[in-house]
Amino acid sequence: MIDHLGITVADFDASKAFYDKAMAPLGAALLYMVPLEYTGGAKVGGYGRDRPVFWLSSGKDKPKDHQHVAFTARSRAEVDAFHAAALAAGGKDNGGPGLRPHYHPNYYGAFVFDPDGNNVEAVCHAPE
Template sequence: MIDHTGIPVSNWASAQAFYDAAFAPLGIKLLSIVPEQFTGGVKVGGYGRTKPDFWLNESGETGPGRHYAFTASSRAEVDAFYAAAIAAGGRDNGAPGPRPHYHENYYGAFVFDPDGNNIEAVCHAPE
C-alpha cells in the first residue's frame, strides 16, 4: 500500500551513521543520495533493500512521535538490529522479545533514533 516514506533528521551525519548501523542486520542500506542541486541544498537520501523505501531529509524541523517498523526475516535479525542500533547511539524503547498482545508470532524490538523517532524491527515468523 505505501510505496515509500520519509522523516526529517536534525543532523545528517549522525542520522546516517545510526541508520547505516541499525539497518545493516536487516539487509537495508543507503541506496540513493539526491544531488543537493535538486533539493535546494538539503541532504536527502533513501534506504532500502532493492529500492529506496525510507527517506531521510536534513531539516531544522524534526520531532519525536513518529513510529516506523521494518520487517526482519528472523528473530535473530531483530536481535541484531537492536544491538546495532543501541551500539550506534539509539536509546532503548523495548528490548527484543515476543509481543503476543500485538499479534500472534509478533517478535519485535524498539529503539529511539537520535531525533527521538521510534524505530522497530519486527519478525512475524513462528519460532
C-alpha cells in the same frame, strides 16, 4: 501498501551514521543520495534492500513530532541483531527483542529511539 516513507532529521550526518549501522542487520543500506541541486541544498538519502523505501531528509529545525516506523525483519535473529546494532550506534532502548503477543502470537519486535527520538522498530511476524 506503503511504497516509501520519509522522516526529517535534525542532524543528517548523525542520523545517517545511526541508520547505516541499524539497518545493516536487516540487509538494508543507504542506496541513493539525491543530488543537492534537486533538493534546495537539503541532504536527502534513501535506504532499502532492493530500492530506497525509507528516506531521511535534513531539516532546519529539530522535528517537533516524533514518529514511529517499523521495518520488516526476515527472522527473529535479524530483530535481535537490529536492536544490538542500533544500541551500538547510539540508539536508546525502547523495548528489547521479544514477543508482543498483545499484537498477535508471533509478533516478535524490538524498539529503539533514534538520534531525534523517533521510535524505530524491527519486527518479524514468522513463527520462530
